[in-house]
Amino acid sequence: MTEERMSGAALIIRALQDQGVDTIFGYPGGAVLPIYDEIFKQNQLRHILARQEGGAVHAAEGYARSTGKVGVVLVTSGPGATNAVTGLTDALMDSIPIICFTGQVPTHLIGNDAFQEADTTGITRPCTKHNYLIKSPDDVARVVHEAFMVATSGRPGPVVIDVPKDVQFAEGVYQPPSTVRHRSYNPQTEPSSGKIDEALDMLAAAKKPVFYVGGGVINAGPEASETLVKLVHTTGYPCTQTLMGLGAFPGSDPLSVGMLGMHGMYEANLAMHQSDLIVCVGARFDDRVTGRIDAFAPNAKKIHIDIDPSSINKNVHVDLPIIGDCGVVLTQLLDGWNAKGLKADGAAISAWWEQINGWRERKCLSYVQGKDIIKPQYALERLQAHMDKDPREGYITTEVGQHQMWAAQYLKFEKPNHWMTSGGLGTMGYGLPAAIGVQIAHPDALVVDVSGEASFLMNMQEMSSAAQYKTPIKVFILNNEWMGMVRQWQELLHGGRYAESYTESLPDFVKLAECFGWTGLRATTPDELDDVIAKMIATDGPVIADICIAKDENCFPMIPSGAAHCDMLLGPNDQANSSVSSGGMTLV
Amino acid sequence: MQDQPIEPHTLSLLVENEPGVLARVIGLFSGRGYNIESLTVAEINPEEHISRITVVTSGTPMIIEQIKAQLDRLVPVHSVNDLTAEGPFVARELAMVKVVGKGEPRVEALRIADVFRARPVDSTSESFVFEITGSGEKVDAFIDLMRPLGMTDVARTGSLAIARGR
Ligand SMILES: Cc1ncc(C[n+]2csc(CCOP(=O)(O)OP(=O)(O)O)c2C)c(N)n1
Ligand SMILES: [Mg+2]
Numbered sequence: 084m085t086e087e088r089m090s091g092a093a094l095i096i097r098a099l100q101d102q103g104v105d106t107i108f109g110y111p112g113g114a115v116l117p118i119y120d121e122i123f124k125q126n127q128l129r130h131i132l133a134r135q136e137g138g139a140v141h142a143a144e145g146y147a148r149s150t151g152k153v154g155v156v157l158v159t160s161g162p163g164a165t166n167a168v169t170g171l172t173d174a175l176m177d178s179i180p181i182i183c184f185t186g187q188v189p190t191h192l193i194g195n196d197a198f199q200e201a202d203t204t205g206i207t208r209p210c211t212k213h214n215y216l217i218k219s220p221d222d223v224a225r226v227v228h229e230a231f232m233v234a235t236s237g238r239p240g241p242v243v244i245d246v247p248k249d250v251q252f253a254e255g256v257y258q259p260p261s262t263v264r265h266r267s268y269n270p271q272t273e274p275s276s277g278k279i280d281e282a283l284d285m286l287a288a289a290k291k292p293v294f295y296v297g298g299g300v301i302n303a304g305p306e307a308s309e310t311l312v313k314l315v316h317t318t319g320y321p322c323t324q325t326l327m328g329l330g331a332f333p334g335s336d337p338l339s340v341g342m343l344g345m346h347g348m349y350e351a352n353l354a355m356h357q358s359d360l361i362v363c364v365g366a367r368f369d370d371r372v373t374g375r376i377d378a379f380a381p382n383a384k385k386i387h388i389d390i391d392p393s394s395i396n397k398n399v400h401v402d403l404p405i406i407g408d409c410g411v412v413l414t415q416l417l418d419g420w421n422a423k424g425l426k427a428d429g430a431a432i433s434a435w436w437e438q439i440n441g442w443r444e445r446k447c448l449s450y451v452q453g454k455d456i457i458k459p460q461y462a463l464e465r466l467q468a469h470m471d472k473d474p475r476e477g478y479i480t481t482e483v484g485q486h487q488m489w490a491a492q493y494l495k496f497e498k499p500n501h502w503m504t505s506g507g508l509g510t511m512g513y514g515l516p517a518a519i520g521v522q523i524a525h526p527d528a529l530v531v532d533v534s535g536e537a538s539f540l541m542n543m544q545e546m547s548s549a550a551q552y553k554t555p556i557k558v559f560i561l562n563n564e565w566m567g568m569v570r571q572w573q574e575l576l577h578g579g580r581y582a583e584s585y586t587e588s589l590p591d592f593v594k595l596a597e598c599f600g601w602t603g604l605r606a607t608t609p610d611e612l613d614d615v616i617a618k619m620i621a622t623d624g625p626v627i628a629d630i631c632i633a634k635d636e637n638c639f640p641m642i643p644s645g646a647a648h649c650d651m652l653l654g655p656n657d658q659a660n661s662s663v664s665s666g667g668m669t670l671v
Numbered sequence: 672m673q674d675q676p677i678e679p680h681t682l683s684l685l686v687e688n689e690p691g692v693l694a695r696v697i698g699l700f701s702g703r704g705y706n707i708e709s710l711t712v713a714e715i716n717p718e719e720h721i722s723r724i725t726v727v728t729s730g731t732p733m734i735i736e737q738i739k740a741q742l743d744r745l746v747p748v749h750s751v752n753d754l755t756a757e758g759p760f761v762a763r764e765l766a767m768v769k770v771v772g773k774g775e776p777r778v779e780a781l782r783i784a785d786v787f788r789a790r791p792v793d794s795t796s797e798s799f800v801f802e803i804t805g806s807g808e809k810v811d812a813f814i815d816l817m818r819p820l821g822m823t824d825v826a827r828t829g830s831l832a833i834a835r836g837r
Contacts, residue, residue: 204691209702213746216690233746267687267749393740396733 087257091220091250092117094257095184098227100127101260104155106146106523107131108139112159114186114199117251119157131523131552134544136163138516140170141542144179145520148503149478151304153234154520156183161199164245165206169510172210174241176507177327178302180234181241182227189249190218203245212240217247220255228263237270238391239302270390274407279415281403282362282386283425286416289360290431291438292320295343295372298327298506299365299389300409301499307410308332308499311364314417318427321439323351325366327506330496340439344372345642346488349447349651350439352640356648357438358383365389365409368399369507370670378647388412447640447653448492457609459486459561459632463493466531466559469616471495475529478521480504482514482538485567485638490533512541515558519545522554529557529620536562536629537586546599549625557619558627560592563634571637576663592629605629644670675731679708680755681762681832682739687747688714688722695745696724705730705738709764709829721749727830754832762832766810771798772821780820787813 089097095118099107108131111119122130133139136158143154154174158167164185174181185207188197204216213233215226223246230242286292294315300307308331315322315338322332323343332339341348343355352374355361361383366372368387373379376398385401387394388409395404405412419425452461470477479494480503481487487504496502503521505513518532539560549556569584596603602622606615612630619628641652645667652658686692693712700707708727715723728738735753742751754760768789770780773796780799784791789803803813807830814825 205694208691208695208698214691265746268746391740391744393737393744395740396736400733 088254089257090117090121091217091223091246091253091255092121094220094223094255095227095246095251096121096125096128097257098224098260099155102153102228102231104153105129107155107157108133108143108146108520109157110136110139110159110163112163112186112199114160114163114188114248115157115184115246115251117248118184118186118246130157131519132548133516134547135542136166137169137512138542138545138548140167140174140181140183141510141513141516142520142523142545142548143181144170144174144177144513145480145503145517146524147179147181147520148517149500149521150524151500153180153182153231156181158183158185159199160186160188160203161201164201164203168206168210169508171207171241171243173505173508173510173513175210175212177505178239178298179241180239182230182234183241183243185243185245186251187216187245187247190247191249193247203243207243210241211243214243214245216245217250220250220253223250223255224258225263228258228260229265231260232263232265233268237272238299238394271392271406272390272408272411274405274412274415278403278405279412279419282405282416283419283423285360285384285386285403286318286362286420287425287427289320290428291358291435292318292360292362293340293354293358294320294322294332294362294364295325295355295366296322296328296331296364297325297366298331300328300331301365303365303409305499307408307413310410310413310417312336314413314420317417317420319432320427321354321436323347323354324496325369325372325506326491326504328366329491330499330502331365333497334495335497340443342491345374346492346638346640348492349445349640349653350442352642352648352651353442354439355380355383361385363387363389363401364413367394367397370398373398374642375645375647378649380648445653452609455608457606457612457630457632459489459563459636460493461609462559462561462612462630462632463489463533465612465616466533467494469613469620470529470531473529473620475527476525477501478503478518478525478528478530479533480514480517480521480530481533482535482541483509483511483568484535484538485563485571485636486533486535486561488568488638489561494533511538515539515542515556516545516548518556518558519549519552519554522556523552530554531557531559534558534560535567536560536564536589536592537566543595546596546601546625550600553624555623556625558625559619560627560629561632562589562592562629563632563636564589565634567636568638570635574637575643575658576668592627596627601625601627603627603629605631607631643667675733677729677731678735678755679727679729680735680753681760681830682726682728682742683752683754683832684724684726684742685749686722686724687749688720689747692722692747693724695747696726696742699741699745700728700738703737703741705734711829711831725829725831752834754834757834759835760832761835762806762830763804764807764810764828764830765802765804766814766825766827767792768801768803768814768817768822769798769824770801770817770821771823773797776820780817783813783816783820789813
């Protein structure tokens with residue numbers, strides 16, 4: 084075979100094409116001009132221009148999470164790379180496969196404080212799964228292919244490839260993906276033998292079991308979700324989902340007890356608290372989920388299925404760790420259960436369901452919708468009702484705050500990859516660019532960003548990208564004029580001293596929409612709401628719907644920081660009686 | 672969990688000898704608040720560009736387990752062995768100790784060095800540099816004795832370790 088030689092920049096494009104990449108999100112600058120030149124010369128790869136590099140990474144995250152593919156980003160050196168850091172950290176925390184190319188000053192200037200030089204590999208080392216600085220054009224193809232393997236295998240995550248400008252110009256040899264193997268990196272995907280049998284014994288013996296499932300199931304692909312549904316149905320056990328795991332198991336399924344954690348369902352948290360067996364699948368016993376760790380599920384044995392050994396025994400000691408791909412392990416559990424003809428303890432399990440149904444009866448999501456002011460819960464229920472009637476596939480992204488938690492509580496999640504929210508990092512400004520990325524991947528879908536007015540302002544420059552690419556995303560702002568989640572904590576923990584949490588000088592969102600070429604709508608009373616939602620959904624292009632909601636509504640249920648699952652606040656009445664421990668105060 | 676005892680562990684890593692690999696290992700310790708008591712690194716297989724990192728750390732059993740899993744997760748790390756957990760191992764440190772002086776203290780320093788099997792690797796009429804290898808405690812003891820005899824400088828490697836037997 085004759086060697087194929089081309090410039091480093093052309094090698095990057097060629098390698099991306101061979102990896103099946105069709106879209107790249109980015110922002111140009113001096114240190115990546117040769118790569119942009121190569122993008123210009125071809126039309127297999129589509130470039131989506133963000134309006135800030137942070138927006139480009141979040142858009143790529145939305146693209147990746149809604150497709151299961153890698154999100155690819157291209158930014159320039161220095162400020163381009165540093166602007167990307169928040170998105171990279173976000174992708175690391177939520178295990179999203181991203182490959183981010185950063186330009187770098189020419190090799191001979193590295194270390195000289197050259198114009199727009201930053202130590203990109205140094206800065207991004209702790210916020211990526213791995214990163215590379217390419218020193219020779221002959222390494223370009225190998226590194227790109229290796230980066231795809233690292234980003235997508237094991238626990239997925241972001242990878243940065245820093246490419247000095249001289250390497251982009253210099254000629255090197257192309258290597259196809261099949262030639263690349265890694266010597267030291269080889270994550271385990273098949274569980275060790277014996278573990279499955281042990282897990283099956285524990286499953287069959289359980290009297291108060293609960294499946295606790297997270298984003299790992301979604302990362303394992305839609306088949307993993309299907310297998311999970313079968314396993315849960317075969318056993319008849321309840322299933323709760325994390326914020327990241329919403330959609331991994333259908334929310335409408337009678338065996339679903341909903342989301343757990345700080346703002347999770349009463350029945351989900353109590354089921355965890357009282358269970359005798361927790362089967363954790365692709366979740367990580369995060370502090371938002373466990374509450375006070377020494378009071379967490381005191382009587383439960385724990386099985387933890389995860390592809391990342393470092394997630395095991397990090398926060399909570401587990402009795403049976405199973406390292407492996409969630410899909411593979413779930414399949415082996417299901418097959419094993421059937422092959423052995425195992426049966427759940429019928430009497431115990433129906434008693435357990437009776438208890439759970441008792442908790443359900445508390446109707447922890449109830450709220451009162453008056454005549455004058457729109458409650459956020461009601462707005463979301465109406466949004467869901469309208470989306471249900473729409474024939475298009477619906478996708479939801481969110482920003483961060485109360486609206487995010489309400490969206491998680493009041494919207495319905497039936498399928499994986501349809502819910503995109505910044506879980507681990509909690510990045511305000513995530514939802515708008517993520518929605519653009521989702522819409523780029525699914526042009527015919529109905530994509531809604533459930534937003535807060537404060538979060539929206541953090542990345543609103545991306546309105547211009549949405550206008551350019553005519554992505555008809557719908558931004559549904561639950562506008563309470565406050566950084567509501569901050570205000571809620573100040574009310575609960577800081578004696579109602581509302582330091583800097585009122586969002587002064589808000590723009591007129593309707594006019595703001597119009598000046599970017601979007602459509603702007605507003606609802607201020609409950610009877611205006613349905614019309615506005617209907618119009619929003621029916622409008623062709625991008626829309627802001629400014630939903631003016633109750634300003635002082637708090638998000639319940641809530642487990643205050645440092646409290647146990649059994650100490651939930653269900654509403655304003657509990658709130659009056661609650662006192663948060665001084666230890667809890669210091670937690671976030 | 673909190674009341675588990677804190678114990679020292681000697682970890683032995685094989686890593687790709689590539690730029691940034693040491694920064695990844697050290698950054699992991701500082702970023703996650705783990706202890707490094709000592710760390711040594713050198714290439715041991717030049718053809719395959721493999722280095723060995725020996726790191727002495729301490730923590731509760733749960734933390735040690737975390738440290739190992741986190742290290743193993745780094746892309747350029749080939750293997751992580753917990754020598755403390757895996758069975759008997761030998762650990763040695765090398766130090767070079769400079770002692771400056773004349774007359775009786777100089778003679779005394781030589782005498783003690785002999786007892787510790789420390790070798791002079793450099794000498795002038797007014798100074799010695801002794802090379803000593805041994806356990807950390809032995810090196811500590813030697814340094815303590817040299818200090819009043821005119822010790823002006825020390826360089827030491829930190830612990831190097833390898834499993835006993837096959
Ligand atoms: C980038 C960033 N900065 C600060 C925070 C802390 N924070 C969490 S929620 C929140 C308020 C969000 O306000 P808004 O978007 O209006 O949502 P609401 O809670 O009112 O629904 C803030 C400031 C954050 N999560 N992300
Ligand atoms: Mg708000």
